[in-house]
Structure formats: C-alpha cells, structure tokens
Amino acid sequence: MSRKVQIKRKTNETDISIDINMDGTGNNSIDTGIGFFDHMLNLFARHGFIDLKLDAKGDLEVDAHHTVEDVGIILGQAIKEALGEKKSIKRYGSSYVPMDETLALVSLDLSGRPFLVYDVKYTCEKVGTMETELFEEFFRAVANNAGITLHIKLFHGSNTHHIIEAIFKAFGRALDEATQIDDRIKGVMSTKGSL
Numbered sequence: 534m535s536r537k538v539q540i541k542r543k544t545n546e547t548d549i550s551i552d553i554n555m556d557g558t559g560n561n562s563i564d565t566g567i568g569f570f571d572h573m574l575n576l577f578a579r580h581g582f583i584d585l586k587l588d589a590k591g592d593l594e595v596d597a598h599h600t601v602e603d604v605g606i607i608l609g610q611a612i613k614e615a616l617g618e619k620k621s622i623k624r625y626g627s628s629y630v631p632m633d634e635t636l637a638l639v640s641l642d643l644s645g646r647p648f649l650v651y652d653v654k655y656t657c658e659k660v661g662t663m664e665t666e667l668f669e670e671f672f673r674a675v676a677n678n679a680g681i682t683l684h685i686k687l688f689h690g691s692n693t694h695h696i697i698e699a700i701f702k703a704f705g706r707a708l709d710e711a712t713q714i715d716d717r718i719k720g721v722m723s724t725k726g727s728l
C-alpha cells in the first residue's frame with residue numbers, strides 16, 4: 534500500500550504544488566519563499582519521516598498570510614488523501630519535544646473531526662520576516678483539511694525560534710506515531726467502524 538499523493542492548488546493569491554510520501558525517510562525540498570517557514574517544514578518532514586516536495590509561490594508582497602494558510606490547506610488535504618481509509622493505523626500520536634529552555638507537546642487524533650487547541654504564547658511578534666501569529670493559522674488549516682483533532686501546548690519557553698521549532702518537530706513525531714500501521718488493528722481503530 535502506497536501512501537503517496539501529489540496535489541496542485543492555484544488561486545489568485547497562491548500557486549502551490551505538493552508531493553508527499555507518508556512512509557518516507559524525511560527527504561525534502563521545500564520552497565515557500567519564507568526562509569523560517571521552510572526551516573520549520575524541513576524539521577517537520579525530517580522528524581516525521583515524511584518525504585515532502587513543496588513549492589509555493591504566494592503574494593508575499595502583501596504579506597505571508599495567504600501563503601502560510603494555503604500551505605496548511607494543501608498539506609492537510611495531502612495528508613488526508615494519502616491516509617485514505619486509515620485502515621490499521623494507530624490513530625493517536627503524542628510527542629513532547631524539549632529544545633533548551635522550551636518544552637512543547639503535540640497530541641493528535643486522526644479522528645476525521647477537525648479541532649485545534651493552540652495553547653502557545655510567544656515573547657516576540659516576529660521570527661525572521663514571519664509573524665508568529667501565522668503559525669496558529671497554519672495549524673488550523675492543517676487540522677481542518679486533514680481531519681485532525683490537534684492539541685498544541687507550550688509548557689515553557691522564552692526563545693521564539695526554539696518554541697516554534699519544538700512544536701514542528703513534535704508535530705512530525707506525533708503524526709509519525711499516529712500513522713504507523715499496527716497489524717493487530719483489523720479495519721479502523723474505532724468502535725464506530727469509521728474514522
């Protein structure tokens with residue numbers, strides 16, 4: 534069973550193509566035009582063992598908002614499509630990731646019920662050229678389009694780069710755990726019979 538998907542999405546604001554393999558090694562090539570965002574998506578792919586090719590051309594002359602949100606939408610769609618009926622997957626995944634003074638938790642359920650709880654406070658409004666408030670928009674777009682119940686919690690942290698980096702690594706690790714196949718699971722991991 535191959536869990537690979539290619540999607541292209543074009544609007545008046547962005548033009549994005551994605552090529553994802555959920556069962557990869559973390560191999561990735563990412564170009565969103567936003568350096569810090571590329572760095573974070575690279576970490577997500579590496580720590581999630583996801584092969585990811587992502588090319589996004591957005592209206593950065595306006596600001597980064599459309600690009601970040603639309604990357605979240607297409608990434609969510611690609612994850613959802615790649616996982617298909619979610620047969621025999623573990624469904625839940627959680628990961629605590631420390632980075633120096635920072636400790637973050639991502640806990641998620643591939644439930645088909647989109648929900649985001651984002652309990653993160655930043656000390657700076659910007660990291661690189663990017664507004665920190667955009668990360669919540671990104672994760673909401675991913676959760677809504679992938680059908681993930683997604684909890685992101687920062688326990689402590691003062692350096693904004695560390696905080697966001699720990700969250701992206703934890704997201705990759707939690708998603709990797711939740712998407713693993715467990716042969717003991719016949720059908721889907723739900724008494725309801727569907728996810």
Ligand SMILES: [Mn+2]
Binds near residue numbers: 572694698
């Ligand atoms: Mn870094």
